Amino acid sequence: MLLRLRPALTLVGVAATLALVSGCGSADDWSRPHARPSAVGTLAEGFTDPASPPRPESTITPRPGSWDGVHPSEDYRVVLLTAGDDEATGTLVDAVRRWADDEEVSLKTVTATDPHHYVDKIDRAIKMAPDLIVTAGNDLVDPLAMVSASHLDQPFLVVGAELAEPTHNVTAADWTGASFRGEGLGASSTYDPASFTAERAMDAVRAGVAAVLSGVTGIVIWLD
Template structure:
């Protein structure tokens, strides 16, 4: 005897709800503290002296490739703008997250009035790391990050003029936007945001954060 259609629908709804509540979708519960899997290669930093706050380091290309996030790493991609450099950075973050099986959520600022609220929405998700892509977010981050020192931020393709220890940046001469009325760098080059460089920027920045090398600028002019 077949069950009533109403019962079948109820069972299907229940199954859908259970599927939507899997651990991969729910960030409300606790999870292990993130850690680095693997080690930095020679030339990432000088082993005899850790970089000082706000220092700029120029790691050897590929010296970050051996570092991966531990299972369950939670990342928010915070982005604003639809220019080609921002799109390239967003693609690089998403590709990295897929390759590393990272739990990724995306927060998009709708317009200029939504920049600070977008940062707040990203903070409310309580991720292990917030990755920022888009020059428009530099000044809002400068306002907000100093009040949330327990939250790690990674800015790719730009940097804050006066970062606190929880803000790490990856930059190069073709990017280097710093906000605070300083204007665009004279060396700014949208063409420098290649897929290879953007991918390296994400991986190098995350490797630094996972190894507690934060509050610094990682310079990638070797590409």
């Protein structure tokens, strides 16, 4: 009787294996090629001045909501790179995750906990070949400044902080109360963790991603 059951049990095992394999081919499988990302929609009037495009490393103050009409194309792949367990960083992380859920993008998270391995974590995020790396946490600013210039084909978005001298592939979304710059400059005298509200963080993510998708990069987007 047992011998007769074995083929059936084998078939069940094969079916289960095939189900697991097919599950690996889901939308989260980044090994598959995908189309180059693009902006769905356009920036509204007031985001930038078309007659005077922002220069590299400059700061712009877009009209509130002028980024709302821009969304990522299908299968947009984002790595959230985060360090720090403070409340401000947690608010930024929550905003990135809510944005990703709203926009139905594929989001993976890399968490850096050891300062000695921050650069390694950035390298790991780059090797995942995402369309965009979003960083949350002041501790990542200096390590990012060390790495980003060597990977000019990888777009980065820094939310709630900025690099002192960003290359064209690093865009930041910042505001009074945030504005950590690293390189020994640290936080400004106006740094205020209470300014990291859920609404402000979400605006920073949406405005920053809209700028990157629209090719307005290498600048600081000031949200005041």
